[in-house]
Amino acid sequence: MxxxxxxxxxxxxxxxxxxxxxxALKRHPELEPTVFGPKVELRALVEELTGDxxxxxxxxxxxxxxxxxxxxxxxxxxxxxxxxxxxxxxGMLAAVRDGEADAGITCGNTGALVALARRELGSVPGxxxxxxxxxxxxxxxxxxxxxxxxxxVDVHARHLVDFARMGALMARVVDGVALPRVALLNVGxxxxxxxxxxxxxxxxxxxxxxxxxxxxxxxxxxxxxxxxVDVVICDGFVGNAVLKASEGVAxxxxxxxxxxxxxxxxxxxxxLLARPALMRFKAQLDPVRHNGASLLGLNRIVVKSHGNASxxxxxxxxxxxxxxxxxxxxxxLRAAWSHDSATPVISSIVxxxxxxxxxxxxxxxxxxxxxx
Numbered sequence: 281m282x283x284x285x286x287x288x289x290x291x292x293x294x295x296x297x298x299x300x301x302x303x304a305l306k307r308h309p310e311l312e313p314t315v316f317g318p319k320v321e322l323r324a325l326v327e328e329l330t331g332d333x334x335x336x337x338x339x340x341x342x343x344x345x346x347x348x349x350x351x352x353x354x355x356x357x358x359x360x361x362x363x364x365x366x367x368x369x370x371g372m373l374a375a376v377r378d379g380e381a382d383a384g385i386t387c388g389n390t391g392a393l394v395a396l397a398r399r400e401l402g403s404v405p406g407x408x409x410x411x412x413x414x415x416x417x418x419x420x421x422x423x424x425x426x427x428x429x430x431x432x433v434d435v436h437a438r439h440l441v442d443f444a445r446m447g448a449l450m451a452r453v454v455d456g457v458a459l460p461r462v463a464l465l466n467v468g469x470x471x472x473x474x475x476x477x478x479x480x481x482x483x484x485x486x487x488x489x490x491x492x493x494x495x496x497x498x499x500x501x502x503x504x505x506x507x508x509v510d511v512v513i514c515d516g517f518v519g520n521a522v523l524k525a526s527e528g529v530a531x532x533x534x535x536x537x538x539x540x541x542x543x544x545x546x547x548x549x550x551x552l553l554a555r556p557a558l559m560r561f562k563a564q565l566d567p568v569r570h571n572g573a574s575l576l577g578l579n580r581i582v583v584k585s586h587g588n589a590s591x592x593x594x595x596x597x598x599x600x601x602x603x604x605x606x607x608x609x610x611x612x613l614r615a616a617w618s619h620d621s622a623t624p625v626i627s628s629i630v631x632x633x634x635x636x637x638x639x640x641x642x643x644x645x646x647x648x649x650x651x652x
Contacts, residue, residue: 281310281605283598284381286372287317288350289388291588297387298325300585300594305338307595308602312341314381316371319346347371351392353587360392361399369393373400376580383601385572387585387594394431394575401578404610406617409435410577411443412516412584413450415570416526420507425450427513429573430520437480440464440513444485445616446576447511448493453612454603457510459491463499465514465522473498481513492616572597579610 285301287294294317305311315322326339347368351360364370369388375381377400386393390412398410413427425447432439444462451460464482466474471482485495496509501522504512514522541550571593575582581604585597 281308281602282312282314282381283601283605284372284375284384285313285315285598286368286384286386286388287315287322288347288368289353289386289587290585290594291353291387292590294322294325295329296589296591297585297594298322299329299591300589300598301342302326302329302335302338303591303595304598304602305341307599311598311602312343314343314345314375316345316347316368316375317350318348319344345371345375351389353389355389355392357389357391357395360389361395364396370396370400373397373582376582377401382605383581383583385583385585385594385597385601387587387589387597390430390584390587393582393584397575397578397582401580401582403577404579404613404617407446407577407613408442409439410575411439411446412519412573413447413576414523414573415455416505416523417570418505418507422507422510423455423570424504424507424509425511426504426519426523427511427576428516428519429523430516431575433515433517435477435515437477437484440477440481440515441484441488442577443513444481444493444495444511446613447513449612449616450574450576450609451510452492453607453609455510460493460510461508462493462495462511462513463497463503463509465501465504465512465518466498467500469498469500477515568593569596572600574600574604574609577613579614581605581609 285297287297290296298315301313301315305313323344326342330336330339347366349367351364351367351369360367360369369386369392372384372386373396376384394410394412403410409432411428412431413425414429415423415425418424427443427447428435448460448462451457462485464478464485466478468474471479482498493511499509499512503509504522505526568590571586571589573584575584581601583597583601583604585594589597
């Protein structure tokens with residue numbers, strides 16, 4: 281399995297991405313990674329991280345492509361589009377575009393990634409905009425897909441319908457959910473609540489028919505983690521805020537729990553007895569284990585790692601990419617949209633929208649399609 285790694289761009293630099301790649305290589309003997317970044321610097325780092333003789337063979341599986349320039353987190357998407365050559369992000373995407381890699385992984389600038397990926401890889405015909413999606417844990421022990429997480433901060437109702445279909449397909453293909461339950465995130469469950477585009481999307485989803493997912497209506501933020509639905513849909517601004525807030529709460533709970541059990545000798549004794557259960561609890565809540573967001577709607581597989589991901593977290597992002605390659609996710613998307621029975625219904629209801637040109641035009645009057 282060939283994967284392309286953008287080794288630059290994250291908050292912790294290549295030490296996290298290369299460290300995560302080495303962890304992933306241990307878990308996936310079939311991986312054949314191509315690494316993009318400043319070659320001399322990265323090879324020296326690999327030699328440092330694989331000082332143990334047992335890990336030295338991992339370095340032999342790496343292929344290097346020199347990419348001396350980096351798309352910074354502060355780089356505006358349009359600036360990244362103007363001159364992407366010799367950047368590690370563009371090199372990674374070009375390898376995926378040209379079929380030299382089955383998937384690409386990066387923890388770089390989100391806005392630049394979405395803009396470049398849409399231009400270089402193209403979208404599945406019929407999908408109006410890509411969406412960033414990740415799975416969050418639920419109280420029932422399963423997981424729920426949340427999208428969009430920041431690819432499009434200003435959307436129309438038809439985009440939300442596409443997000444619903446893509447999220448349901450993820451749950452069905454990747455997790456094996458026979459009939460995913462899909463909900464729209466709203467400020468209330470009453471029919472009159474919410475902004476116009478959310479109410480319009482609700483009407484479209486109720487009218488669409490079809491049996492590929494079960495649309496259950498509105499859901500409020502406190503129910504995302506309840507396990508009552510498999511997919512939650514919202515625009516990128518709301519989704520990104522929800523995800524970051526939930527990660528902060530999870531980290532706070534884990535830290536408070538640790539501090540509580542370490543505060544007194546009696547609780548430290550309890551910790552020893554309850555350690556297996558506490559480790560399971562941490563595994564379920566730890567955001568590190570849920571790192572890696574899929575850029576859905578593209579012709580090829582791209583996974584976005586959190587910008588502040590550790591080596592362990594970046595390895596989990598690679599795991600997600602591996603899973604999507606195994607199930608052939610873009611093929612399922614193309615098959616679903618080639619038999620799109622929902623388009624006539626949508627076009628008959630939505631009359632105030634315009635087709636996206638696919639050119640990442642940030643001067644549109646309905647707001648910028650991409651947000652970093």
